[in-house]
Amino acid sequence: MKLHLISLGCNKNLVDSEIMLGRLKMYEITQDPAQADVIIVNTCGFIASAKEESIRTILEIADVKKDGSTLVVTGCLMQRYRDELMRELPEVDLFTGVGDYDKIDEILLKKQNLFSPDVYLQSSEERVITGSNYHAYIKISEGCNQQCSFCAIPTFKGKLKSRSLENIVDEVKNLVKKGFYDFSFLSQDSSSYMRDLGEKKGLIKLIKEIEKIDGVKSARILYLYPSTTDDELVECIINSKVFHNYFDMPIQHISENMLKIMRRGSSEARIIQLLTKMRNAPNSFLRTGIIVGHPGENEDDFDRLCEFLSEFKFDRISAFAYSKEEDTKAYDMVQIPTKIISNRLSKIEKVLKKAIDDSFANMLERECVVSLEGESSEGKMFYGAKLDIWDKDIDGEILINESEISDLKIGARYICKITQVQGQTLLGTIIKEA
Known part of the structure; x- marks a missing residue:
């Protein structure tokens, strides 16, 4: 029996998917959904774009699955819109929410939908790390x-x-x-x-x-x-x-007015104090996230955000357009027109690009510890490596184009010298084992 699993959204979802894989070790994993006897889609329901991706993925998978295979939809989107999705998705065979990842084998065996009232909290279940x-x-x-x-x-x-x-x-x-x-x-x-x-x-x-x-x-x-x-x-x-x-630390905004509207619980001064302490730490790496176009954001608020992000040296910044979501305080607030949000996002993306460019440029000629990932995103011409401090997959990739060691091992740690910066791509040479 073959299994194809798609994990959408954040890495917290990925952990839940790995829990399910741990319960389904009797299946052979396949990357081809058309060959799978069981297909699981672990959905994301955080914002509109994630919801759209989840629905699109479910429908695409339903079109290619073979006769007799079982399509299971689980995760946040399923939990959030349970009744609506069960009514609107006849292509799906089994439904479950966010409370039963450790019961996925039971769900498949009994071929019954399951929605436990409590959110699943991992304990000692064995995962299959992917x-x-x-x-x-x-x-x-x-x-x-x-x-x-x-x-x-x-x-x-x-x-x-x-x-x-x-x-x-x-x-x-x-x-x-x-x-x-x-x-x-x-x-x-x-x-x-x-x-x-x-x-x-x-x-x-x-x-x-x-x-x-x-x-x-x-x-x-x-x-x-x-x-x-x-x-x-x-x-x-x-x-x-x-x-x-x-x-x-996602700050979402820096304007005092917006921090209050967004109910963030911290003042502008306190956030800057924390960030400054973090930035001043030796060899620090700072990542944040912001929301553009939240109801109540005026031009002064937006200008203050742009000014702060231009001045403060973040290494990575994720910017999101505000998404109007049911069951939130902002849902009934006066909404900012989509065109204005789009314009603001375009403007702030230029600020973000410079921040990331500066962060990468500061890496040139540095010797640092990396973990060898395997084949790079650019193909077989390069190995890909992760800088020790970076989180996996989200902070970047170092392309290894030369090595002073002949027998490189995937997953091993090495000292790498950054030799080139090409846009937002780093190239490096492996010098020795770490």
Whole structure:
């Protein structure tokens, strides 16, 4: 029996997909959906573009699946629009939401839809890590207690629920035994980890426990939230010998007016204070995300955002056009015309490009630790490598065009010298083993 699985959306979704693969080890994985006996689409339902991609993928897969195969749709979109999708998608054989990833084998066996009332929270289930033999994402919690005006996640993911610290440590130890050494810890709001259990320093405790595990060579935290990130947490990361000074904190805006409208819980001054502390850390890497065109954003707000992003040296910035989402505070606000949002996004993308260009240019002639990924995105002429501090897949790729070592191994760590910067592509030479 053959299985084809498509995981859409964020890397938190990817972890859930890997849980399903762990429950379905009896299947042979195929990259061709037309050959599969079971096809699973793990959907994203965060914003309009993600919803459209999910629906398009489901319909495309339904067109190519062979007679007798089973198409299963799961994930956030399914949870959020359960009744509507079950009515509108007769092409789908089985439906399930975000509460039953660990029951996917049971769903297929009984051929019954399943929607458990609670969001699935990973415990000790074994995953099948995809896409790497050295790096793994570790999900530390589910849900979110924040009340951002634009975000519907709490309506279908629920309130914050943290995994036990012991459970996370055990998972990392088991993965280290299998050869993994690079880890990205993530959730909807990582800096709130364990706050639902009455522990405000949960993420600090997690960092200190992971540091004790022999074999963890590289780690980073994704998705810090401004109002739950304090100086002590930033200093803990800076002082860590295992966790990189990698700071991923989506600010969404910087205008004081917009921060209040968006219900972000932090002031402009506090966000800048945190970011400055992060930026001043040795060998730091800063990633953020912003939303353009949220209801209430006037020209002064937008100009302030452009000014700040031009002045502050981020390494990566993701910009999104505001998406009007049901069950959010912003849904009933006066909306900004699409044309204005589009114009603002075009303008800010020029600012973003310069920030990223500057970040890449600063890498020239540097010697740094990289992990060898295998064949590059440019094809067989180059190896692809990931800079040690970067998160996998989202921060870039180093093309290796020369090496002073003849027997390179996929997943191994090397010292690489950055020899060329071509736009937003780095070229490097492997010098020696790390």
